[in-house]
Amino acid sequence: MKKSYKIDVDCASCADKMEQAAKATAGVRDAVVNFMTLKMSVEFDDGADHKAVMQDVLKACKRVESDCEIYL
Numbered sequence: 001m002k003k004s005y006k007i008d009v010d011c012a013s014c015a016d017k018m019e020q021a022a023k024a025t026a027g028v029r030d031a032v033v034n035f036m037t038l039k040m041s042v043e044f045d046d047g048a049d050h051k052a053v054m055q056d057v058l059k060a061c062k063r064v065e066s067d068c069e070i071y072l
């Protein structure tokens with residue numbers, strides 16, 4: 001399953017950090033952050049609870065870039 005989320009982040013380098021953090025989160029198969037459109041698209045593992053996974057993604061992203069936001 002794939003979902004797209006609106007995000008807020010100040011620069012392309014932080015967007016890249018968010019992408020890496022999302023990719024490293026359990027339940028995430030792949031993640032792509034587009035700084036131009038401020039969107040994060042996430043592909044989840046089969047059977048993953050996307051809502052729970054996104055809470056973890058948000059926490060992981062806040063850890064690398066405290067100013068970022070993901071609108072869940």
Ligand SMILES: [Zn+2]
Pocket residue numbers: 010011012013014015
């Ligand atoms: Zn930045």
